[in-house]
Amino acid sequence: MKILIKDSSILTMDDKKWFIGRGYIYVDQGRIVAVGEDEPQPEFEFADYIIDDRFTVVLPGFTVGLGNIIDYFFRFTEKPVDAKMVSETLSKSDLNALIEVTLASLTASGATSIATLLNSFDLRVVSAIVSAASSSWIRTRVVLLDSGIDLNTLESDIRSALKSSRDPEAVTKNIVSFGLFIRSESTARMLSSITDFAISIYIDSRAQLKPYEISQDLESRNVVAVDPVDTHTKCIFSEVELWRDGCGISPYNPTLLNPRKLLREVYRATNSAEGSITILSSLNPINHNLGSGFVRENAVADVITIDFSEPPYGPIPMSRRAVANEIVNSNFLVKTAIVGGEVVLDGGVLLTVGRESVRRVQNILKDFTH
Numbered sequence: 001m002k003i004l005i006k007d008s009s010i011l012t013m014d015d016k017k018w019f020i021g022r023g024y025i026y027v028d029q030g031r032i033v034a035v036g037e038d039e040p041q042p043e044f045e046f047a048d049y050i051i052d053d054r055f056t057v058v059l060p061g062f063t064v065g066l067g068n069i070i071d072y073f074f075r076f077t078e079k080p081v082d083a084k085m086v087s088e089t090l091s092k093s094d095l096n097a098l099i100e101v102t103l104a105s106l107t108a109s110g111a112t113s114i115a116t117l118l119n120s121f122d123l124r125v126v127s128a129i130v131s132a133a134s135s136s137w138i139r140t141r142v143v144l145l146d147s148g149i150d151l152n153t154l155e156s157d158i159r160s161a162l163k164s165s166r167d168p169e170a171v172t173k174n175i176v177s178f179g180l181f182i183r184s185e186s187t188a189r190m191l192s193s194i195t196d197f198a199i200s201i202y203i204d205s206r207a208q209l210k211p212y213e214i215s216q217d218l219e220s221r222n223v224v225a226v227d228p229v230d231t232h233t234k235c236i237f238s239e240v241e242l243w244r245d246g247c248g249i250s251p252y253n254p255t256l257l258n259p260r261k262l263l264r265e266v267y268r269a270t271n272s273a274e275g276s277i278t279i280l281s282s283l284n285p286i287n288h289n290l291g292s293g294f295v296r297e298n299a300v301a302d303v304i305t306i307d308f309s310e311p312p313y314g315p316i317p318m319s320r321r322a323v324a325n326e327i328v329n330s331n332f333l334v335k336t337a338i339v340g341g342e343v344v345l346d347g348g349v350l351l352t353v354g355r356e357s358v359r360r361v362q363n364i365l366k367d368f369t370h
Helices: 042-046 069-073 083-089 092-107 123-136 151-162 185-189 259-270 273-288 320-328 355-369
Strands: 003-011 019-028 031-037 049-052 056-060 062-064 111-118 139-145 176-182 200-204 223-226 235-237 303-307 333-339 342-346
Touching (some): 003 042, 056 273, 062 273, 092 355, 111 273, 123 139, 259 273, 259 320, 273 320
Parallel strands (some): 003 056, 062 111, 111 139, 200 223
Antiparallel strands (some): 003 019, 056 303, 303 333
């Protein structure tokens, strides 16, 4: 799909020009082909989909994690609800709908990439996540805790889950991916058994391992250090207060999967509006290798447009300072979300999740809260 966004402000996340007051973005075949100031080239006007709004800002979609997505959905219940209970209680279609709607709700708040940490490998739950992510076209990584899986069967277990994908391109275009979270040194020694399988490796600092002990080729293997002492490699921090420059922030707290809430927490700790946005929109996707991280030529087209045109969130002056301050204070409406060059949210309406799924989830919530 060819997409033209014009007459918008742009947060590029590029240090050379972080903010464009009025410009355009042209997307083709899932990537950003052109970014510029003022008016687009005449040939771009023949795009399949055109967004033309002056009081909007375009930026890379937020990448969030590592909270458990099941826990996030059931955050309102009085009694804890774990994934095993959900798997045993819900039908396959209800489980798919629950995760589909949860992913969609996070995207409506600006998340285009979500990493969720699961304590164990439950084939029904993991398959439901694969199915929901591929149908809603929301970039999702299932991160599996080493103590909850069998490394000897991990590849076959993941392949079984991937059979639930509703779109064959969801895996090849990295809409659905997997990660392994290592807290045990013994697990690291067995990683050679899965060297031929595309899976990201997250190393908890408690494992007392250095990334180079896992792999000499950190880029192709996508090794990410969690809460590290040394931040010279890809790194994320699980607590906002521990954050260090260049790393991402991905708390275990499931409520912080909501980018609005995470933005406020990061801003409270850093006291920098632009810095907080950069962490969620650029440093998180870069360090997870999940999403784009920039609005620039040849970047993957994972972007959101935020509307400041009318009440209750506007109009506001489309200046760098005003836009950044309103975003970190959650005073915004996500009008459009584009993931991998596909429009998944249009005019604030989710295109990839039907009313039937929403109704199913409403009934599930009633059953679990009574």
